[in-house]
Amino acid sequence: MKKKLIPLLFLILPFLCSAQEYIDLFSINYGKSQKTTFENSSFETDITTFQTNLILPIVLNEKYIALTNVNFSSYNLQLFPDSDNNHLYSTNLRVGLSVNHSEHWSGLYLFLPKVASDYINISTEDIYLGGLALLKYKRNENFGYGFGIYSSSEAYGMSVVPIVTFYYRSPNKRFEINAFMPNDADINYNLTDKTRVGVDFLGHGNSYKVTTDNVRANYVENNSIDFSSYVQRSVLDKKILLRLKMGYSLNDFRVYPIDQKLDLQILVLRLGDNRTQLIQNTSNTFLLKMEAIYRFDLGTLKNKS
Template sequence: MVNKLLLFLFLISPLLSNSQQYVDLLNISYYKSGDTNFTNSSKSTSISIFDSKITLPIVLNEKTALITGFDFNIKKLQLFPNSNFSNLYYTRLKLGFATDHSDKWIGTYVLLPILSSDYKNISSDDIYLGGIAVWTYKKRKNFNYKFGLYTGNEAFGFYITPLVGIYYISPNSGFEISALIPGLFDVNFGVSNKTRLGIDYKGNSETFKIQNDKALTTYLENNSLEFSSYLQNNSLDKNLLLRLKIGYSTNSYDVYAVDDKINLSITPFKFGNNRTKLNSELDYSAFLKVEAIYRFPISSK
């Protein structure tokens, strides 16, 4: 009974785990870029990001479980050449549930209230509301399909993101692939009992309200893509995964006037996007990232 409850509870979701074999209860990482140049300028900046994710599931019964937790990250960079470094804070609560619709279909539904700004004079203007729904079709015990929708409001307006993905792990667990496009993609394989090599991709999309001279006049929209290769080891503890990542990232930290919005965003398209960007483009940059994950294994029996 316990294994059945846990297996049901921790099914694939971008907010929980990308597989049916485990759930990541805690994920902490630190990201540091190399020099990142402003386009058409001799000036550059660096980007540092501290990121943490916590998931706290609560089993209600054999078919239903609550999903709770929160994400928190801090980004530090210069938004303009010669400007001071800005600190951008992002806090997202997770509250929802997972339910077993049938032997083949599982649904995960989560509300995502977000507080996102430079945290100066925090008000209701810094709060957004989003939500995600993901349906998993279990083709086989080691292979499934995923379909979903992520939607909500941001500083620029309303957005909708369709989701599609897969999960597969080989019978000997030597090869694993998990994806939920457009945001997540990971392929890894074992080189020993304690070590795995992998490549992954992560898409970030978020907005932050920014105070200027104690007035809310601008917001920042971040759309960045991270491509990396990584080395993973769990020698310290079988459930504690330590990763060292080296990669390359696009950098889109665009500043707009607070009332400069679009009509609608359906990823990857923006309709009525006649906004005027107030800062310079940032070039691509290399980055180094260290990550610690506490992973709870689940029996597949």
């Protein structure tokens, strides 16, 4: 039974958009930036972030894997000087299939509905629909790449993002690069059996309708990038990874009237953008973040078979 199960478990690998031999089934992180002043103002604000992610892969057969992923994230910050803090939330559901097309090629096809707003007087207008299609090539256990496209409706209109993925691990397994561009990238090195150091960046792009005086009049467009260095320590037989991250965050929160949209956004290219920007909160600050990950190591299973 075990010998039959192990090959099926390795079929989950294409879900990771690379050739790596592990799955981060669950993660949680909390971050806080230092206080910063608004532009042309003496008022200060900081940004608190929280995110948790759960992945549930189900092997259907040797070709198909059903995938379910739930992600929740939140921001807590002042959008306007001398105002109460605004809470921005996003709950994402990702469901679909990973398909083994051949020995080297696989595909990832996901339906991506989400609910994003301040969660005050929440309604169906806070639901946005998206999708992702990704083709991946796995040359060997140490190298892989992929390309695809992501699209989603947002409070400001339709967004389309081309995607490129890349994975490399050195033959001695000490050095690793894992990228899902333009969303995130990670470069790390194994100092000891249980300690890694690395640098990464994480891009955030989302929109949230917000309520003021019990009226939905505006929405927030967030485009931010976090650059971090980290130290990682593995515990409990390397199943739990604990990370302490320090870095710099480029935060951009823009507020627009709820009835003003653009025609199409492709990465940073905005087509038909005639919106009236009410305010822009640009807070470039140092950040501190703590992260915990539950990692399922498929390489360990392979070695035991």
